[in-house]
Amino acid sequence: MAGTYQLNQHPARPTARPIPIVLGLPVPEPCGSCGVRHMSLCHAVEDKDLARLVDLATTDTIRPGRVFIQEHDPAIEFFNVTSGTARLFKLLPDGRRQITGFAGPGHFLGLAVGPSYSFSAEAVDDMKVCRFPRPKMVRLLHDFPAVEHRLLEVAAGELAAAQEQMLLLGRKTARERVASFLLARAAPPIPCGPTETRLHLPMSRSDIADYLGLTIETVSRTLTRLKADRLIELHGPSEVELLDTCQLNAIAGAEFAV
Amino acid sequence: MAGTYQLNQHPARPTARPIPIVLGLPVPEPCGSCGVRHMSLCHAVEDKDLARLVDLATTDTIRPGRVFIQEHDPAIEFFNVTSGTARLFKLLPDGRRQITGFAGPGHFLGLAVGPSYSFSAEAVDDMKVCRFPRPKMVRLLHDFPAVEHRLLEVAAGELAAAQEQMLLLGRKTARERVASFLLARAAPPIPCGPTETRLHLPMSRSDIADYLGLTIETVSRTLTRLKADRLIELHGPSEVELLDTCQLNAIAGAEFAV
DNA sequence: TGGGGAAATTGATCCATCTCAAGGCAGGAA
DNA sequence: TTCCTGCCTTGAGATGGATCAATTTCCCCA
Incomplete structure (x- = not known):
């Protein structure tokens, strides 16, 4: 339960760069496909490297109410939200629920500590997500420290937000x-x-x-x-x-x- | 407020390696000095690189009750707790306080997102800490991706703990x-x-x-x-x-x- | 356009925790 | 030792939000 982490001056969740219009040409736009342009990870990598990131991903739509991450399940995937909103939550044995956050476009989730997810996630409305297999993601993070750096920044922002929420819930x-x-x-x-x-x-x-x-x-x-x-x-x-x-x-x- | 992050199978907060006894010889023991052996960062770096980490640090003792990190102050340092316990907290304008965690030996704190700390920290009992100037730490993280990787693991563990605490506070x-x-x-x-x-x-x-x-x-x-x-x-x-x-x-x- | 079911609002009452208040205990100073 | 101060415990009463219980509104679909 220690503090938050500061690495540079970037804001925690910068607004996503607009997808450049390429005048109708079918030019490969790695950061744009699969909504990756909307990932805050995006601007941490050069476009040629991003192609590799995009290769990992498969797109998916999720209907409202579907639980796509189940607490305690093996964490085999990493998700990037492209559109829609998810609720992230934890349950007590008797069914009491605490929603720990809402994840909208640009949020990525699922990279848990240890072998399994520490929370569940369920679609609030119609969602589009990109799924990344964990082993490939781990390898990619190893190869691109800049992505890992960006991920740490994001995690630090989440941590500050979590502390703010504790203040809200407790006091x-x-x-x-x-x-x-x-x-x-x-x-x-x-x-x-x-x-x-x-x-x-x-x-x-x-x-x-x-x-x-x-x-x-x-x-x-x-x-x-x-x-x-x-x-x-x-x-x-x-x-x-x-x-x-x-x-x-x-x-x-x-x-x-x- | 997205999820937690999984990077490998290491536990979030491994017990610190014991400081090796060197039979009384004044052998340089970089990981041991300044209690760095107790940092979970430690085993992410080889000993020769750790020497550089140790060079950055200055030790300090803190009396009970002293606030050594002040929310909103410029985040110019990074701390590693060597002994004692700190309370991390946020205040409301009218003085209501929420303690977001306790930091004991091995915990490091102070790396905030953005230019200033997002919480305050105060010594519960007598503490010993190592202080690292932020710019040097940033450079070190850049040079040693393994340290940054470890830091991300730690942050992910903190995030899971924060979610658990939200469940506690809310429900x-x-x-x-x-x-x-x-x-x-x-x-x-x-x-x-x-x-x-x-x-x-x-x-x-x-x-x-x-x-x-x-x-x-x-x-x-x-x-x-x-x-x-x-x-x-x-x-x-x-x-x-x-x-x-x-x-x-x-x-x-x-x-x-x- | 109207009907039906889920979600939201509103009302009445209850209760877990807070607030206010009074001791009790332990550790430090003289 | 005895006082003193700060923390902790215990008690009695107050209350913000929960619970139980109707409506009302929204909105989806025929």
Whole structure:
């Protein structure tokens, strides 16, 4: 349980480079195929080396609700999310669930410590992923230290996010948790100010509850209260508009709120 | 918030190699000096290369209560704990604290993503640490991919531990949290059975409470109840004896309890 | 366009944990 | 030794969020 790791100045999750338009020519675009352009690993390698990375991958679509990573199963694959969202979670023997995160486009997952996965992953909505066989991935990481370096940066970012989530789960009130969640969904982070921001929440109330350590009812009531306080507006269950990010930041407990 | 990362079959936190006794000769023992032998990084490098690692380090002792890493401060150093224990924590503006982990001998910390630390660290008891200047460390990681590889393994282990802690904070009862905490302190993990295990807890009730997302009083009451149920014995506030690890595992919600 | 089932909201009550408060104990200073 | 201070334990009462229980809304599909 030690700290996070700093390696250089790159942001943890840079926005993916746009796929270059190649004027209709069928030029090999290794980073573009299989959505690899969207992997943050991508810009760690030169294009000629990336071709090898792409060769490893097979694409796959996943229907909502399908569990594609099962905790304790042998970790034989590594996934890159191309589109859609997955929920990552752990279960207690009696069925209580904690969602440890949501993985959207660009996220990669499945490289566990030890021989088996330490969490399960299930599609929230329709997903597209690339699958990489583990042994090949391990060899590739060995051959390209730059990729491994990038992976360490990403892991360090995840670790910082995990610590932030521990603070939320251990010490924040329901109102603070929901405010934090909404602001975190608005990437890039909105510091403060009356910017109108509209969010789409692909996950259900049940998912949000299990992510925030609350119940469905508390999440719903808290959203209703935030609406009554004119901090947010609800356009159906999965569209949220942030009306006062300044106040929301203050509620969320952001260090640099006002 | 994506998953954890698997790179090979090594355990996440191997027990440190013993420092070889060199029969009193003042032979250079690079891995041994500055407690580097206790770094899990150590066995990733050959001894001649380790000499360079050791050259970077300066040793330091830290008094109980001293904050030696401050959240948001520029991350200019990297620490390796040689002896003693540190608490790693994050604060909310109003002073609420979440301890995200305890770092004992062999743990290294401080390599944050981005330019500043994402958490604070404070000595629980008397500590000895090695300090590594960040720029030199970055260069060293670049020169020795094996060290970086090892660091990624460690980070992956931390990430799995963080997910486990999220499950605890989000979904476990006070009794389950305390049982989980006690079992986790007993490294290596005790699966089940009536083994008599004695634990030393260097941290205060307040630390335990802030680590488990509870109050001091609840921690104390819960320990008292576990004692009344003959699952543990208390020999003073900081000595705990586990009487029935089997049942404790079941309470903690271990997947493979009985 | 309307019907049906799942998801979300809302309400009433309960309870695990927090809060407030009062001792108890152990270790250090004089 | 005795006081003193800080931590820990124990008790009594308060409460935020959980639980139980209806509706209501959404949205998919005929």
